[in-house]
Amino acid sequence: xxxxxxxxxxxxxxxxxxxxxxxxxxxxxxxxxxxxxxxxxxxxxxxxxxxxxxxxxxxxxxxxxxxxxxxxxxxxxxxxxxxxxxxxxxxxxxxxxxxxxxxxxxxxxxxxxxxxxxxxxxxxxxxxxxxxxxxxxxxxxxxxxxxxxxxxxxxxxxxxxxxxxxxxxxxxxxxxxxxxxxxxxxxxxxxxxxxxxxxxxxxxxxxxxxxxxxxxxxxxxxxxxxxxxxxxxxxxxxxxxxxxxxxxxxxxxxxxxxxxxxxxxxxxxxxxxxxxxxxxxxxxxxxxxxxxxxxxxxxxxxxxxxxxxxxxxxxxxxxxxxxxxxxxxxxxxxxxxxxxxxxxxxxxxxxxxxxxxxxxxxxxxxxxxxxxxxxxxxxxxxxxxxxxxxxxxxxxxxxxxxxxxxxxxxxxxxxxxxxxxxxxxxxxxxxxxxxxxxxxxxxxxxxxxxxxxxxxxxxxxxxxxxxxxxxxxxxxxxxxxxxxxxxxxxxxxxxxxxxxxxxxxxxxxxxxxxxxxxxxxxxxxxxxxxxxxxxxxxxxxxxxxxxxxxxxxxxxxxxxxxxxxxxxxxxxxxxxxxxxxxxxxxxxxxxxxxxxxxxxxxxxxxxxxxxxxxxxxxxxxxxxxxxxxxxxxxxxxxxxxxxxxxxxxxxxxxxxxxxxxxxxxxxxx
Numbered sequence: 001x002x003x004x005x006x007x008x009x010x011x012x013x014x015x016x017x018x019x020x021x022x023x024x025x026x027x028x029x030x031x032x033x034x035x036x037x038x039x040x041x042x043x044x045x046x047x048x049x050x051x052x053x054x055x056x057x058x059x060x061x062x063x064x065x066x067x068x069x070x071x072x073x074x075x076x077x078x079x080x081x082x083x084x085x086x087x088x089x090x091x092x093x094x095x096x097x098x099x100x101x102x103x104x105x106x107x108x109x110x111x112x113x114x115x116x117x118x119x120x121x122x123x124x125x126x127x128x129x130x131x132x133x134x135x136x137x138x139x140x141x142x143x144x145x146x147x148x149x150x151x152x153x154x155x156x157x158x159x160x161x162x163x164x165x166x167x168x169x170x171x172x173x174x175x176x177x178x179x180x181x182x183x184x185x186x187x188x189x190x191x192x193x194x195x196x197x198x199x200x201x202x203x204x205x206x207x208x209x210x211x212x213x214x215x216x217x218x219x220x221x222x223x224x225x226x227x228x229x230x231x232x233x234x235x236x237x238x239x240x241x242x243x244x245x246x247x248x249x250x251x252x253x254x255x256x257x258x259x260x261x262x263x264x265x266x267x268x269x270x271x272x273x274x275x276x277x278x279x280x281x282x283x284x285x286x287x288x289x290x291x292x293x294x295x296x297x298x299x300x301x302x303x304x305x306x307x308x309x310x311x312x313x314x315x316x317x318x319x320x321x322x323x324x325x326x327x328x329x330x331x332x333x334x335x336x337x338x339x340x341x342x343x344x345x346x347x348x349x350x351x352x353x354x355x356x357x358x359x360x361x362x363x364x365x366x367x368x369x370x371x372x373x374x375x376x377x378x379x380x381x382x383x384x385x386x387x388x389x390x391x392x393x394x395x396x397x398x399x400x401x402x403x404x405x406x407x408x409x410x411x412x413x414x415x416x417x418x419x420x421x422x423x424x425x426x427x428x429x430x431x432x433x434x435x436x437x438x439x440x441x442x443x444x445x446x447x448x449x450x451x452x453x454x455x456x457x458x459x460x461x462x463x464x465x466x467x468x469x470x471x472x473x474x475x476x477x478x479x480x481x482x483x484x485x486x487x488x489x490x491x492x493x494x495x496x497x498x499x500x501x502x503x504x505x506x507x508x509x510x511x512x513x514x515x516x517x518x519x520x521x522x523x524x525x526x527x528x529x530x531x532x533x534x535x536x537x538x539x540x541x542x543x544x545x546x547x548x549x550x551x552x553x554x555x556x557x558x559x560x561x562x563x564x565x566x567x568x569x570x571x572x573x574x575x576x577x578x579x580x581x582x583x584x585x586x587x588x589x590x591x592x593x594x595x596x597x598x599x600x601x602x603x604x605x606x607x608x609x610x611x612x613x614x615x616x617x618x619x620x621x622x623x624x625x626x627x628x629x630x631x632x633x634x635x636x637x638x639x640x641x642x643x644x645x646x647x648x649x650x651x652x653x654x655x656x657x658x659x660x661x662x663x664x665x666x667x668x669x
Contacts, residue, residue: 001371002085004115004363005126006077007356011107013137015100018112019057021136022098024146025129027051029274031120031155036090046156047093057098058084068104074362077101077113081364084115095120112356113363118276123343123382124258125274128152130356137355152272165266166320172308173317173326179333182284185248187337187376190400197397198376201369204401205393206408210415212386217419219345219383225428226297231257231342233422234381234390236300237415238340239285244410249287252334254375256280256341261310281311282336293421298431302442305433339375343382358384377404379411430455437633439523447520448527457510457528459633461594468594469516469524472567479561481593485601486557489585494616495577499536501611502575504621505604506534511595511629515570532570540579549580556588565592 009018026032032054033047063076077099084097101111114129121129132149139146210218222233239251259279260270270277288299314330321327346358378393392408421427430449432440437459440448449455461469468481506512513532518524541549556578565572573591580586596604607624614621 001118001368002088002115002366003118003121003126004081004085004113004366006081006111006113006359006361006363007130008359009110009112010137010355011103011109012141013110013355015059015102015110017137017140018100018110018133019059020140021133022055022057022112023051024136025132026055026096028132028149029129029155031125031273031275032094032096032116034095034120034155035093036119044159049093054094055096055098056087056094057100059100059102062102063104065104070361073111077111077361078364081113081115081362084113085364085366088115088117090117090119111359111361115363115366118366120276121274122258122276122278123346124260124277126346128272128274134355141355149272153268153270155273155275158268158270158273158275161266161268162316163320165263166316167322169265171313171317171321173313173330175306175308176282176314176317176333177329179282179284180329182250182252182334184252184334185250186246188246188403189376189398190403191398194397198373198395199369199397200367200371200373202395202397203373203393204396205391206401206404208390208392208408208412210388210412214416214419215383215386215388217423218388218415222297222419222422225422226294226301227430227434228297228301230344232301232304233297233415233418234342235285235304235340236297237411237418238379239287239300240291240296240414241407241410242338243287245407249289251285251287252336252338253283253285254280254336254339255283255304255311256339257311258344259312259315261312263309263312279310279312279315280339281307281314282333283307283311293418294427294429297418297422298429298442302431302433337375338377338379340379341381343380345383435459437630437637438525440521440525444521448517448525452515452517452527452529454530455527456513456530457630459526459630461516461524461526462633462636465516465526465594466524468592469518469567472592472594473518477564479564482561482565482590483593483596484557484560484588484590486553486586486588489587491583493577493583493585494612495538497612497615498577499575500615501608502534502536504611504615505607506532506571508623509626509628512571512573514595515572516567516594527570529570534571535574537574537576538579539577542579542581546580553578553586560588560590565590567592567594571595 030046033049034044035047036042036044058080060076060080063072066072080099080101084099087097088095095117097115099113099115101113103110116129135149136146218233219230222228223230235253235255239253242251243249257279259277261279262268283304285300285303288295290296318327318330373395376395376398379390380393381388381390383389390408390411392404392411394404430445432438432442432445435445435455435458437457439460440458445458448458472478472481510528512534513530514526514528516524517527541552544552556576560576565574572595573589576588576590578586578588603624603626611621613619
């Protein structure tokens, strides 16, 4: 089974240049050296084949002297394409072939057919390969030597690391174990008595195309409204159309993803690695009772975001788990008969400088006609030349074309309605998965947004913050955790620059735009707002008797402490400036301890003073490069609390009573 494309090549590229580029790129990717055998079980090994043997390149005989029509091109290319498809050998190689169809005259484009066995390539790999060929062609046109492209992780290294990881790390599979109790939805077949006829030769397809303008709205406007990933609105429209078809709000699908997701404890850079990484995993989607587009999109988004490890965990558990019982339980889950696969923007690397472009010329049969299809319906979407093309691939032995045309039409209608909804003014909403460090439900999030307005970030409190909030709520008029830092400033002070410097750190650091929220929530949270304004109060005491200033400062501190800090308003700090003389100021910075510890005080003041000096002199300051507080919250989430619990229980095992501290008595008044 192979994948193939035919590319139209720039007239400046000669067949020899193309052969050199293809050979150089093939040598950079060890997946093309893979050979597959059945030696007591499927095995793969790396061949030591020469680079030219990895991707043999044939230059076709010139096209007959006839009008250059599409039909003439198809007749010319067809026999070569079928020969190249049949010439792949997974045991001895090669697993890739190329055929160059040269132009007939100067200034005319040529074409190249690339055929690669699916065992060593996926959709992302095609982009990597074509980008590499593009680079090698540009270097030849410009007369430059081949430069290193920045090697990605080798496929062999990935395979070894993944195998070691999967056999030593338990995978989160509760989601799929729960599917065993799910009753599969009905599967409408026009000819239910002919399942054995579901072979590759019986396959046909119905294609739905969105023009470039609507596709652009799908890719740009929809994510802006609901913070979605590219696949989510497509799955939402697909699930809604399948609901109309089956009459069930429950939809069972096999989803395909690129399989390159980072796994906990195994974050590998596969951005330049060629190979077949595709992950296939079952999902059960429950559509909301309302058919409203926004509600449907939010529901699908949340369900997809809760699938562990982007679905990769399912395949790892099935393939590598040593727990036979676990594998059997996973196998009992209902098997989806419909697949959905979004391949992404296949030609996104193409631009006005591209030396080739994708064509829709037929590239031969990549699958034997008698090969059994694994699903009754494959839905495959990709963006090609700026247009979304969704192909509904079905078996003529099982379904009438009219049935699939209606289904594809429903998908088209649903998707267009969803896009139209998202581009309306005021459309859109955040959902719990947008805040992965929070523990909040959809209804609570809606209430929180109504109370706070737009939310930039949301996360749970650290244990220390939880304790500070608890004591603040128990003693609402106490001031134990209110921090005051004050002192004298002498010299000419630019009040505008000083206020700007404080406002600038509020803008830069999310922690200073946050407030605490607890009412109506199961767990208290820290809410970061897009903007917040710090209060900088200025008092002028120059006309007040200087002999009273010190007493007034003490009174100012007492009043400021009695005023307290409202934990439900951002920012949890304020600044006060008192002008005692023309060149003499008193400065007071008040903040709640939930914001900062003592270590941070100096960092904040240094950044404020640097910003103040830069503002005064009309310069800009570079960001301090501080990591956000949310990184600490994320680190806390990754810790194994059971290990910490066990450690401290062991460390304190011999203590049966608290240790009392003897404090000196207060001096007599």
